[in-house]
Amino acid sequence: MPELRKDPIIGRWVIISTDRARRPSSFSSMPRPREEASMCPFCPGNEAHTPPEVFAYRQPNSVPNRPGWRVRVISNKFPALVIEGNLSRQAKGLYDQMNGIGAHEVIIETPHHGRDMVDMTDEEIRDVLWIYRERMLDLARDSRFKYILIFKNHGEAAGASLEHEHSQLIATPIIPKRVTEELDGSRQYYSFKERCIFCDIIRQEIMEYERIVKDYDAFISFQPFASRFPFETWIIPKPHQSSFLEMSDQEYLILAAALKDTLGRIKLALNNPAFNFILHTRPISKDSHEYFHWHIEIFPKVTKMAGFEWGSGFYINPTSPEEAASFLRGIDMNGRHYSGQTGSASNG
């Protein structure tokens, strides 16, 4: 079973993952070969090579763990946290440890190997978002869990080990440190201003417009003022919603279109970069409803974290968010090329 260990100084948790164990001799600097489509465990026909299906959207007459699915959710074959067992916390001298209880699922977004979100239809992406929702609602009923994190690693540089398009879900028995920081920060702002900080950011961004990538009516996509990375892009709902689960049916479809368009711009701008996206939503408990505002953070992997970032927690970003936004706005998604409307971005 994986083991959770807490850094005694700064309180950061680490998962020592025995199921993913890598021996010292296995650290090769050679890139792994990419799997062939016929060998891909996420392709239809290869369902037997994955752990059993947790949930799927399927054709009416198809059966679980066989072809006929449109979106398929399975347990991760090498889970960072495991679902069976009771929470147990203990001390080891001055250290703290916990057994690695949680859920770790994989959402296979499409049966088509090599197809990514940019190639999918709005409705297909909506189904992926909808299945996120169904899994979150189901896992939220398990009282051991405090937070459900959904994310995507796209491309090897972003940590993806299989190229067939998928995202992941992890349910954790504690609220992760990174989430706590956001909750704490937005609660402090709320207690001072009595307004949601994200709502204030949205108003300022729409007014200034220089960091907006696109306005999708119910959502905006924009480059945050203090972007850590070149082309870091957030998609956020304009109305105040603390949870991804608060959207209307129609909003899921608009978000699907917004995600497709934004990812498409990034793909064109940076020549199909590796990227991560992370869904930031409130914890299962509703305490943070007033001050937290859900959103999606996308960051392409075009720079490397180095000693300065690791040592300071500062980031050095060599591309201003204003320039990145201008470049992404200038992409013609109908013709699917860069139309060069913005002088500063095309003169580089």
Place this chain on the structure above:
Amino acid sequence: MPELRKDPIIGRWVIISTDRARRPSSFSSMPRPREEASMCPFCPGNEAHTPPEVFAYRQPNSVPNRPGWRVRVISNKFPALVIEGNLSRQAKGLYDQMNGIGAHEVIIETPHHGRDMVDMTDEEIRDVLWIYRERMLDLARDSRFKYILIFKNHGEAAGASLEHEHSQLIATPIIPKRVTEELDGSRQYYSFKERCIFCDIIRQEIMEYERIVKDYDAFISFQPFASRFPFETWIIPKPHQSSFLEMSDQEYLILAAALKDTLGRIKLALNNPAFNFILHTRPISKDSHEYFHWHIEIFPKVTKMAGFEWGSGFYINPTSPEEAASFLRGIDMNGRHYSGQTGSASNG
């Protein structure tokens, strides 16, 4: 001038570095070609290709910005922060920004291209550590600075852009978030226990011994209990010292030998991996003397940060620190090979 921007939600600072500006079209996924030694700006004879020398250890009759140096400090050609100017803070709507005042220096550790710390003598490494000390003492007199961070990026995967062995120094006008977290955590422990948490960790590690890589009398090197990364290794002085500047002359030499030995073990174990090392020392102000304890953190780059780490602040580590320590202890540094004393590590 670089611009510091503060994330309004979690308070993280980002440097938007205009001097390092990268246009969207410059993000290629191709690795950069490695420089030839003859083209290396850090090699003797090429001094004119770097910014002027700030400080150096030189042969008696040699002159600045010419060959004859053993260790050479220059300003970074593409500084993340710049030394000229006064601090100025301002609001931009709800956002906070600051001009990018600071110092960013490069310490060229050896005139010999291709030679790394493992190949250097103890005395040569001692001189590098000593020059860190001289630069820190000098910059600490500048009242604009609150913290001085020293780090090394070794290898392209760790963010090094030149392969000639060097380290870097950044002086910042604010205490970085990552440093503040460590100070806060160790202060809390001290106020509760009236003991330094690092001193307690050292005692427990020596008693348990399973995470110790080597005991160098005045220092230990060990794998922290909650290691974020495989083979994350810390070197820490056994006596309570809050600052790198508190060592005796003799201790600088012992640290040099410890660093050479520890980096040598990691180099052999992981086949010359890219790595970062970061000097964690207290801020220029002495407030934290009682509860902070300086140390060096080394982490080889053998895994990738992925969505889960970014989204949660948790880390998933596939190699237990106990196994990594056992493997590193089993390396015979005289014969410079792995001697396989530890069953668990050699059976992998």
